[in-house]
Amino acid sequence: MDNIIYKGEGERIDKFLVGHFGYSRNFFHHIIKRKGICINNKPIKKSYKLKNGDNISIEKLERFITGEVLEDFAYIDLEILKEEYDYLVIKKPKGVISHPGSIWDVSTPSVVGFLYQKYKKLPSIGNFIRAGLIHRLDKETSGPMIIAKTEKGLSHFKKLFKEKSESIGIQQKEEVPLKKFYTAECTTTPNGKSFLDQIELPHYIQEIVYPKVPNIRKPKEGITKILSKQNKGKNIILFIEILTGRTHQIRYHLSSKGLPILGDYLYGKKDDHKLNLECSRLEFLDTNNEYIVVDI
Incomplete structure (x- = not known):
């Protein structure tokens, strides 16, 4: 009280x-x-x-708190990339949070706010503030997100993400029919250039992630797979797959190798750029046993 x-x-x-x-x-x-x-x-x-x-x-x-509070969600309109009976895939833009951090944030534009305004009631793993969400993207990261529309959809994708999380080792994780791909434009420091010169692609970064956020009780190992690279002036674009979903995993791993993402004020240089990180593709086995590929 x-x-x-x-x-x-x-x-x-x-x-x-x-x-x-x-x-x-x-x-x-x-x-x-x-x-x-x-x-x-x-x-x-x-x-x-x-x-x-x-x-x-x-x-x-x-x-x-009850569902009535959701009436205060800010209205926004998001692009729906794919919609089925049990689920849909939306495109989250930069600057939009996946869900409010607390009841005090419900008036902030969010994916959950959009979902409530359009669908009203969706199943939730936790409380109503996360209704429909299976996974999340950071506020400044854009890309596709899977949304559960039914209890069947929630159960299916919850099980799929759990299997990805609990599988042991790189080989087992890659066998799970759930894949998330990103593109990141990075500035190249001398250490970053040396790192890229020494590795063969694809290359796995398998190291503990120490995110610069509060309330992380025990940092965990993350696995980031660098698939390919492409020069862009003085910068370099990296194409990446993540095998784990740790907080700030890509940002931390790349920065630790001398390849901070352009616009990353936490792990790189503070400037006027927006964070140049995007989830560019999702692949997953859906509730109809179809293998789905969603590209941005």
């Missing part, structure tokens, strides 16, 4: 809560109606006007 001592006079409780937490007035009306917010230990109405020194106590907000 959160406790806030109000300083001021005459402000409506719902208006104050919106300003303090940055969430919608309807959301707090929903909580007040269920007596989740008290003033001086007493339930109040949504029209209550605060007095200086009032003690505002708020129950843990997540207790009151």
Whole structure:
């Protein structure tokens, strides 16, 4: 429970809560109606006007979250690359998050927001904030994403991704009928040039990933497969397949070899470029036992 001592006079409780937490007035009306917010230990109405020194106590907000909150999702329109009864494949653009990180982010444009606006209710591995999602792409990475439309689709793809994750070694992972391919434009440092000169393609980078993000309890090994390369002026474009899906895996692995991705302010040089990393192809066995290839 959160406790806030109000300083001021005459402000409506719902208006104050919106300003303090940055969430919608309807959301707090929903909580007040269920007596989740008290003033001086007493339930109040949504029209209550605060007095200086009032003690505002708020129950843990997540207790009151329901699918109604999804009405606050920002509307965006995304391209549908393929649609079947059990699933669809959408194209996520750069700058759009896959799903909100918490209830406070639901008004940020996201893939889940698009899905809710178009389909309303989709199955979810976790809570409603991730409804329909099987996997994700980082905010600044564009590319295709598989979305589950039915429980059958959710179960099928959940099993496929789990098989990819739990298979042991490179050979077993490559046998799983699920493949994700990326293109990355990299700047070439002296170390990066030396690295590329010494390897034969395809080449596997099989090393621990240490992402620069909070709350990573135990860094894990990632496997990044460099398939081919193509010169682009002073830069180089790498064509890649990932055999694991660690956070920032491609960005970290390439940077560690002296090949930071253009526009990568975390693992490379901060500049005006956007992150030049794109998921360019998905291959997978679908619910109809067909092997599907989706290219961008």
